[in-house]
Amino acid sequence: MAAPRESQSTRSPEPMAAVAASAAGPGTRAPAALALRVVAECGRSKARACELRLPHGTVATPVFMPVGTQGTMKGVTAAQLDSLGCRICLGNTYHLGMRPGPELIQKAGGLHGFMNWNQNLLTDSGGFQMVSLLALSEVTEEGVRFRSPYDGTEILLSPEKSVEIQNALGSDIMMQLDDVVSSTLTGSRVEEAMHRSIRWLDRCISANRRPDQQNLFAIIQGGLDPVLRSKCLEEMTKRDVPGFAIGGLSGGESKEQFWKMVTLSTDQLPREKPRYLMGVGYATDLVVCVALGCDMFDCVFPTRTARFGSALVPTGNLQLKKKQFAKDFQPIDEACTCPTCQRHTRAFLHALLHSNNTAALHHVTTHNIAYQLRLMDAIRTSIMEHRFPDFVRDFMKTMYGDLGRCPSWAVEALESVGIPLN
Amino acid sequence: MKLSLSKVAQGYRLGTLNNLGRKGDRTMEFPGCLLYTRTGSAPHLTHDTLQVISRVPVMTQLTLSSLAEHYEVLEEYKEGIGKFIGMPESMFYCSLHDPVNPCPAGYVTNKVLRSCVMIGVIEGGDILEERLRSARETAKRPVGGFLLDGFHGDAMTKETRLQLISAVTAELPEDKPRLICGIGQPDEVLECIEAGVDLFESFFPYQVTERGCALSFSFDYQPNPEDTLLQQNGEKEEGEIGDCIDKVTTTKRVPETSFEINLKEKKYRDDFGPVVEGCSCYCCKNHSRAYVHHLLVTNELLAGVLLMIHNFQHYFGFFCAIREALRKDRLGQLKELICRQAS
Numbered sequence: 001m002a003a004p005r006e007s008q009s010t011r012s013p014e015p016m017a018a019v020a021a022s023a024a025g026p027g028t029r030a031p032a033a034l035a036l037r038v039v040a041e042c043g044r045s046k047a048r049a050c051e052l053r054l055p056h057g058t059v060a061t062p063v064f065m066p067v068g069t070q071g072t073m074k075g076v077t078a079a080q081l082d083s084l085g086c087r088i089c090l091g092n093t094y095h096l097g098m099r100p101g102p103e104l105i106q107k108a109g110g111l112h113g114f115m116n117w118n119q120n121l122l123t124d125s126g127g128f129q130m131v132s133l134l135a136l137s138e139v140t141e142e143g144v145r146f147r148s149p150y151d152g153t154e155i156l157l158s159p160e161k162s163v164e165i166q167n168a169l170g171s172d173i174m175m176q177l178d179d180v181v182s183s184t185l186t187g188s189r190v191e192e193a194m195h196r197s198i199r200w201l202d203r204c205i206s207a208n209r210r211p212d213q214q215n216l217f218a219i220i221q222g223g224l225d226p227v228l229r230s231k232c233l234e235e236m237t238k239r240d241v242p243g244f245a246i247g248g249l250s251g252g253e254s255k256e257q258f259w260k261m262v263t264l265s266t267d268q269l270p271r272e273k274p275r276y277l278m279g280v281g282y283a284t285d286l287v288v289c290v291a292l293g294c295d296m297f298d299c300v301f302p303t304r305t306a307r308f309g310s311a312l313v314p315t316g317n318l319q320l321k322k323k324q325f326a327k328d329f330q331p332i333d334e335a336c337t338c339p340t341c342q343r344h345t346r347a348f349l350h351a352l353l354h355s356n357n358t359a360a361l362h363h364v365t366t367h368n369i370a371y372q373l374r375l376m377d378a379i380r381t382s383i384m385e386h387r388f389p390d391f392v393r394d395f396m397k398t399m400y401g402d403l404g405r406c407p408s409w410a411v412e413a414l415e416s417v418g419i420p421l422n
Numbered sequence: 423m424k425l426s427l428s429k430v431a432q433g434y435r436l437g438t439l440n441n442l443g444r445k446g447d448r449t450m451e452f453p454g455c456l457l458y459t460r461t462g463s464a465p466h467l468t469h470d471t472l473q474v475i476s477r478v479p480v481m482t483q484l485t486l487s488s489l490a491e492h493y494e495v496l497e498e499y500k501e502g503i504g505k506f507i508g509m510p511e512s513m514f515y516c517s518l519h520d521p522v523n524p525c526p527a528g529y530v531t532n533k534v535l536r537s538c539v540m541i542g543v544i545e546g547g548d549i550l551e552e553r554l555r556s557a558r559e560t561a562k563r564p565v566g567g568f569l570l571d572g573f574h575g576d577a578m579t580k581e582t583r584l585q586l587i588s589a590v591t592a593e594l595p596e597d598k599p600r601l602i603c604g605i606g607q608p609d610e611v612l613e614c615i616e617a618g619v620d621l622f623e624s625f626f627p628y629q630v631t632e633r634g635c636a637l638s639f640s641f642d643y644q645p646n647p648e649d650t651l652l653q654q655n656g657e658k659e660e661g662e663i664g665d666c667i668d669k670v671t672t673t674k675r676v677p678e679t680s681f682e683i684n685l686k687e688k689k690y691r692d693d694f695g696p697v698v699e700g701c702s703c704y705c706c707k708n709h710s711r712a713y714v715h716h717l718l719v720t721n722e723l724l725a726g727v728l729l730m731i732h733n734f735q736h737y738f739g740f741f742c743a744i745r746e747a748l749r750k751d752r753l754g755q756l757k758e759l760i761c762r763q764a765s
Binding site: 070071072073074075076077078079080083095099100104107108114115116326327329339340343344345347348351352354355356357358359360361362363366 | 461462463464465466467468469471488492494495498499506507691694704709710712716717719720722724726727
């Protein structure tokens with residue numbers, strides 16, 4: 001099964017079995033459903049460009065994963081999403097677990113079959129939604145207890161139950177159930193949640209019935225406390241999981257605290273496994289966090305803001321519903337190759353957004369997804385061409401007009417990894 | 423614009439409108455329909471999703487009511503409505519009203535459009551004398567075609583409507599197209615065609631979409647009596663007839679019209695078949711009834727997109743079948759099939 005380690009080369013694609021075996025050490029179990037190959041590293045910052053091989057194909061990283069909450073990317077069809085170049089997107093276990101439920105989805109051939117999406121899927125555990133969406137949810141060692149908002153029945157989402165649902169969904173990457181606490185919370189609850197997340201990780205690993213088809217990722221917790229986070233990292237990296245997510249951030253914490261926890265986490269995560277930073281999607285955050293060593297990102301922001309008529313551009317965003325765009329005959333972005341920008345003007349989109357034709361939303365959603373994917377592609381290319389630091393500077397200048405006007409947290413974060421902004 | 427008839431019989435006409443478009447090289451077949459839009463865009467559909475539909479009409483209907491407020495913008499744009507809405511290749515028919523939200527009488531605004539072929543509107547309510555007067559007078563004017571207005575809704579009984587339409591079209595020159603607004607149901611479309619109408623709007627599939635329904639009526643009439651015999655003997659044909667009738671009779675809750683199914687119904691929750699068996703639209707080729715049901719139940723935007731694709735394709739296919747039936751002198755059979763499915 002295992003190919004000799006000496007035969008590994010960064011030039012030729014490595015068989016999944018070989019990579020998994022070498023990463024995990026001799027005498028390991030069956031080949032993992034994931035293989036990461038580091039194609040290029042920045043050399044100054046911690047940025048890297050990789051190839052992530054998953055059951056439904058290879059994903060180039062750094063990657064932004066759009067969120068298709070209920071098994072649909074809002075008004076964008078699976079075919080359109082595919083042609084935009086998306087190779088992995090998210091589904092939400094909580095929503096899909098409620099409607100239409102795991103049994104039905106399994107009957108449909110998993111979430112891939114149900115939504116007819118043949119690329120990769122990542123599902124979260126459902127934990128975050130429950131804690132954030134439900135007024136009454138109670139966390140115990142067992143799991144998260146709550147009442148269904150649809151029929152009032154009491155439900156317990158345990159680590160085992162979450163993995164069971166995700167096994168039925170058949171996602172390529174699934175997330176452990178973690179004990180999620182607000183990032184602004186302090187005190188013993190944070191420590192309790194961190195330790196409980198480790199125990200829940202072990203329960204999730206045991207409960208995974210399809211480890212050779214579905215990759216279970218751990219989620220590093222510990223809030224904004226470096227000691228707790230380091231402890232969590234120390235423990236979780238002892239587990240044989242194919243990838244790690246950095247969780248518990250992207251809440252209400254300050255950006256200063258945020259980036260410090262991100263960089264602390266990547267410092268202590270293995271090089272050969274993907275690092276997934278959850279809930280991050282603003283362009284600046286993506287660029288900085290790639291510099292800090294993250295590979296994968298997800299966020300509802302681009303697709304959600306689209307439905308309010310807000311189009312993403314290198315200088316920020318355009319609120320297309322505003323009067324100033326009524327006679328603006330440029331496309332959203334001259335340099336954008338998405339179908340919306342190829343055919344339509346801001347003026348037309350402005351007019352359409354003021355009608356009740358949903359096509360308006362789909363135009364902007366398509367563009368925003370294209371924007372995010374193009375941004376990641378540009379980041380990746382710059383890393384491979386050994387000019388990532390210059391890319392970062394150009395990006396910041398375009399976004400903020402003046403390097404002096406960049407947010408200080410971003411300046412400090414980039415400085416810390418060898419990319420000064422002046 | 424030049425109209426050429428290939429067949430005229432029992433009231434109906436089959437033919438083409440030629441020399442259309444800026445270069446005068448485009449053609450439109452009739453009986454046919456126009457592509458329904460809202461604010462210059464097919465409902466729910468971007469260019470990409472509109473492209474996946476078969477037989478999209480070459481002529482698009484714009485409504486003045488939705489575009490009038492953008493008059494100043496269009497003036498400044500200078501490159502015409504087609505390019506503005508991202509349909510530079512299409513031809514346009516601009517109606518005063520939107521058939522889905524027609525303006526109440528007396529609220530029509532006065533906006534001037536660029537010069538184009540003018541369609542004369544025939545009014546007259548349910549009074550024969552008025553209708554004839556309107557038809558004769560309008561026919562005297564140098565119009566490019568005629569719009570039969572005021573025949574939709576509950577304005578009059580079905581019998582009166584058809585009598586009046588026939589009487590009106592009898593007064594109109596043969597060589598100009600006759601459009602009718604507000605008529606979209608398959609059975610009514612056929613009746614109007616028999617009464618001499620050539621062109622229709624396609625708002626009906628949009629209305630079906632908005633109520634979460636999918637057009638499921640069959641227009642696959644059986645010209646071959648042997649096939650019909652085989653059908654009666656129980657052998658399943660590729661066509662939609664058997665399936666369609668089964669669904670109509672087993673439905674517990676009556677949908678808005680008998681030409682559609684309501685995918686919100688619980689029974690579709692775990693139905694993994696296509697929306698309509700045998701349909702080759704993007705929705706039916708890629709998705710199941712269960713998935714569309716899920717999208718409807720969860721209020722997802724994609725439901726509208728997929729249903730609009732299916733409903734438009736189904737409807738345009740119906741018009742294609744009408745032309746085919748006329749070519750083969752089988753209108754009676756098509757009419758019988760459609761009437762069988764009418765409630």
